[in-house]
Amino acid sequence: MSRLWRFPVPKLPSSAVLRTAGVYTSGALFSLGFFLLLDASVYSKHANGGDVHITIVDWIPLICSILGMLVINSIERSRLVADSYSYSGNGVAWKAKLVLFMGFALMAGGLAGAATVLIMKYVVPAYPWPTLGFGVAGVVGSACVMLSSVVLWVSQNIEEDYTYNLSL
Amino acid sequence: MAGLKTIIALSFVLAIGFLLVILSSALYANYYPLLVVATYILAPLPNAVCARCSSPDDFIDGSGNGVLDFGRFLTGFFVVMGIALPALLAHSGIIVVPAMVMSIIGGLLIYGTIISFTMFFQEESDF
Numbered sequence: 338m339s340r341l342w343r344f345p346v347p348k349l350p351s352s353a354v355l356r357t358a359g360v361y362t363s364g365a366l367f368s369l370g371f372f373l374l375l376d377a378s379v380y381s382k383h384a385n386g387g388d389v390h391i392t393i394v395d396w397i398p399l400i401c402s403i404l405g406m407l408v409i410n411s412i413e414r415s416r417l418v419a420d421s422y423s424y425s426g427n428g429v430a431w432k433a434k435l436v437l438f439m440g441f442a443l444m445a446g447g448l449a450g451a452a453t454v455l456i457m458k459y460v461v462p463a464y465p466w467p468t469l470g471f472g473v474a475g476v477v478g479s480a481c482v483m484l485s486s487v488v489l490w491v492s493q494n495i496e497e498d499y500t501y502n503l504s505l
Numbered sequence: 506m507a508g509l510k511t512i513i514a515l516s517f518v519l520a521i522g523f524l525l526v527i528l529s530s531a532l533y534a535n536y537y538p539l540l541v542v543a544t545y546i547l548a549p550l551p552n553a554v555c556a557r558c559s560s561p562d563d564f565i566d567g568s569g570n571g572v573l574d575f576g577r578f579l580t581g582f583f584v585v586m587g588i589a590l591p592a593l594l595a596h597s598g599i600i601v602v603p604a605m606v607m608s609i610i611g612g613l614l615i616y617g618t619i620i621s622f623t624m625f626f627q628e629e630s631d632f
Contacts, residue, residue, distance in 0.1 A: 360574045364581025372589035376596055383597040493574065 359492025363485045367406075370481025374399050377474035380467075389468050394458070395475050398450035402482040405443030410489055412437055444483055451479040511625055519618040525611030529604040537594050538608035541587050545616040548583035549623065551576040587612045 378391040412433055455472030529538045555576025588609055595605035 357577060360577040361581040364578035365585045367578070368582040368585035368589060372586065372593060376589070376593040379593055379597045379599075383599060489574075489578070 356492050359488055363489035363492065366481050366485035366488060370402075370478040370485065371399070373474045373481065374478040377471045381471055385467060387464075387468050389458075389464060389471075391471055395454055395471065398447045398454060398475060399478050399482065400447075401443050401450060402447030402479045405440045405445075405447060406482055406486040406489075408440030408443060409437060409486055410493075412440075414493065444486065448476070448479045448483055451475040515618050515622055515625075518614055522611045522614030522618065525607045525614065529600075529607035529611065533601055533604050535600055535604065537600050538591060538604055540590055541608045541612040542615065544583055544587040544590060545612045545619070548580055548587065548616060549619050551579035551583075584616065587616065 374391075374396065378395070381389075381391045451472075455476050459469050459472035523542070526538055526542055530536045555572045558572045591600065591605040591608045591612075594600045595602050600608075
């Protein structure tokens with residue numbers, strides 16, 4: 338593939354162990370993000386005596402983030418650079434990039450939406466901490482899902498040798 | 506390396522893990538911590554299923570790797586869920602903190618037993 342940037346991208350270490358650990362870490366981060374918001378939701382139902390509770394509005398940003406993560410990581414990586422090969426069909430790379438853009442937009446929209454909910458629902462009415470924590474949990478949860486997606490993406494792009502597949 | 510002593514030690518650890526989880530439920534007459542056992546028994550399943558579903562001999566394209574990675578992702582999800590679920594219940598005041606501690610330790614012991622059992626006895630059973 339012809340180089341586009343003047344600075345070369347640093348080569349990631351090619352290790353099957355590192356790749357596997359990255360995928361596990363990604364799942365752990367996703368779980369952390371999901372359970373942060375679930376914890377806030379259960380807490381607001383069971384322990385919090387205030388009049389502000391977690392509703393579907395707080396869940397929508399996280400759902401957007403999860404959908405974006407699903408879209409991003411469903412794309413076949415090799416199709417993104419498929420234009421340089423002759424056997425790829427009509428604009429497969431273009432379609433892949435469009436879908437990828439929609440995935441990133443969903444994910445960033447999720448994070449921005451969580452920040453919006455935090456500000457509009459909790460910060461502007463100036464609620465004290467345990468209630469304010471619901472909004473913070475939403476933001477941190479979306480950020481965790483985003484981080485999980487980044488880790489999954491990077492660890493799947495780690496170049497691996499064929500020995501990995503053969504040793505299975 | 507994997508002899509009779511390993512089996513005995515692993516079964517002891519498994520029994521201690523179950524003891525802790527059941528104690529954390531029964532002491533406080535609140536059976537939510539038993540969910541941890543279900544989580545940790547579920548945790549090794551995605552790897553086992555996805556290892557069968559993937560095609561390891563197709564090493565040209567590496568198309569089986571997506572399924573494998575999905576299994577690992579789910580495993581990581583379940584392992585953190587086993588820790589996060591008691592913490593969530595304790596934070597919300599549904600279970601008390603000692604029950605949380607006991608169920609987390611017991612769950613980790615159970616999961617460690619399952620993992621080390623498959624690690625010790627994989628070669629004999631597979632080939």
